[in-house]
Amino acid sequence: MSVSIDEFFSAFSQDNRFFLHLPVLWGVTIDGVTEDAINSVLQDAGEKWNAKTNPSNYTKSGNILVAQEVSIPNETSEFTTLESGSGMGGFFPGYGLNARSNFLNRSTAVNFLQTEDDIIHNFFRPWMIAIGIKGLVEYGTTLKSTMTVRQYKNSGEFVRGFRFRKAFPTAVEPFTLNYDNTDFKIQSVTFACTNYEQL
């Protein structure tokens, strides 16, 4: 029996399991790390950086308004071949799993618009420097956050999401200032986490 265009047509136009939704309908939140936590680490180290805000001050209806793009990481594992020396003739080797790929090697990033009260300058850069001082140890104030990405149907209902546990920034993108008629600045912040889960 050949494929049926009518079945496809019927499914995608009438069965909500197949309904498409616009990929621009999404939101991101970052919770759990405060200015006080960041500043306590920075002050102990004598740094002149200072966190002056946090993402909740930019968040409305479950979305950081200055977030312009979010990259969801891939899900991948590292495999190896198991070969019993030479002389296997035409037989294939076995396959083994080394580990799931760590989140430092996956791309999880959020791009933020640079506004007058800039979230990068006043939160993410100080946060990165504080992590550079304290490291990722778990004692005392936490410098790890919970990042949540939600996607929505065209009707506005939640459709799927990801929650990244113990997320922390690993890089803040540089930017260039010049006298050209450039677009508004958008900077990327790359994150890693210990694990993520399905919403």
Place this chain on the structure above:
Amino acid sequence: MRIKQITVPGMSLNGETDLVFARTAKLPGRDIEDKTVNYSGQVFHVNGRAVYPGSESYSIEFYMDQELDLRTKLEKASRLAFNNETTTGNMCMPGPESVMVVDVLALPCGIGNQAGTGFQVVKEIKFVGVSIRSIGEVEYAIADGTGEIKTLNATFSYHWYEDFS
């Protein structure tokens, strides 16, 4: 059709005074972008987002008043948007208070209509988030001397328009 109101930062034009000089304008357009899905050699079309073609440059042509009052107001709004002499400007996104209102008019001409009956507003369209973009050049043809009335073109950007009438 008439332009009834234009309110942008630094400038408010109303239909009783300044906007009587409005000579030409146009009803705006609205597009649903087309997205496609392919299956077994057939292309299916799906709704995408809504966009407003030309919303970066909605053009209105005005008659030039002799005192250049209208142009002076447009200049003020333009320099409030960004003043290159002081390198300062209003860079915030135009909000819901920055609007342009356009009326679409009809002349009642049915049975029983009396001479002198005024236009009726059949549709009111409100442009939201209006900001000035350009003030057109005016070319004087001194040698011609035909007495033709000069016009001034100005363009405005907007985010979207509302048509709920």
